[in-house]
Amino acid sequence: MTKILRKLINLFIAVVLLTSCTSDAVFFSYQSINGNGWNKDSVCTFDVQIEDAAIAYNVYVNTRNRGEYPYQNLWLFIRQTSPDSVVINDTIEFYLADEFGKWMGKGVGSAFNMPVLYKQNYKFKIKGVYRFEIQHGMRDSLLAGINDVGIKVEKAK
Numbered sequence: 001m002t003k004i005l006r007k008l009i010n011l012f013i014a015v016v017l018l019t020s021c022t023s024d025a026v027f028f029s030y031q032s033i034n035g036n037g038w039n040k041d042s043v044c045t046f047d048v049q050i051e052d053a054a055i056a057y058n059v060y061v062n063t064r065n066r067g068e069y070p071y072q073n074l075w076l077f078i079r080q081t082s083p084d085s086v087v088i089n090d091t092i093e094f095y096l097a098d099e100f101g102k103w104m105g106k107g108v109g110s111a112f113n114m115p116v117l118y119k120q121n122y123k124f125k126i127k128g129v130y131r132f133e134i135q136h137g138m139r140d141s142l143l144a145g146i147n148d149v150g151i152k153v154e155k156a157k
Contacts, residue, residue, distance in 0.1 A: 024157065026050070030062065030150035037142035038149075046132045046151040050124045055155060059119040061134065062150035065096055065103075067110030069145025072097045075137030078118070083128025091137060092118060111147065121156045 031044040050057075061076060073095050080088045094116045097103050105114030124130060132151050136143050 024155040025152055026057070026155065027151065027153040030064070030148040032148050033146050037140075037144045038136050038146045040136065040138075040141045040143070042135070044134045044149045046134075048130045048132060048151065048153050050127050050130055050153075053124050053127045056121040056123050057119070058117060058154050058156050059122055060115045060152040060154075061092070061094075061118045062113065062115045062148075062152060063096070063105075063146060064111060064113050064148040064150075065105070066145045066147060067103070067112075069096060071138065072099070072101070074146075077135045077137045079131075079133040081131040081133075082124070083126055083130065086125070092116070115152065 027046070027048045029046055031046070033044075034042070061078070063074065065074075073093055075091065075093045078090045078092065080090070082088075094114070095104060096112070096114055103112045105112035107113060134149055134151075136146070
């Protein structure tokens with residue numbers, strides 16, 4: 001291994017460590033989707049612990065898709081249940097590809113990661129565990145091309 005390559009690898013590791021230490025994320029998790037496709041009845045569930053209800057948060061929905069995803073957009077049904085059992089149902093649509101079919105997320109090869117800002121400067125009413133349940137809202141009973149679905153909650157800046 002050459003000196004330059006070794007220095008580049010060390011620099012990369014240092015950047016990764018520094019950026020991961022400065023994250024304001026309070027929750028970040030993915031759930032894998034069955035390789036055969038995302039069943040319309042399948043629900044991805046995330047339990048998010050909110051310790052401080054006095055501050056604002058940004059909530060992201062993250063998807064990882066493959067190049068064979070057949071559509072430009074994706075509809076999701078999101079159900080949020082608060083610690084005091086208040087339920088908020090929401091529907092969001094976002095685009096994974098532009099009008100020319102070019103994938104908009106970051107990726108390598110045929111796998112793409114797409115974070116979508118779902119709630120900005122959002123204040124949770126009380127502290128405790130909030131449950132997010134996500135289902136796809138597409139017409140397909142078995143939606144091909146989605147690898148993972150995730151939620152990221154971070155302190156708003």
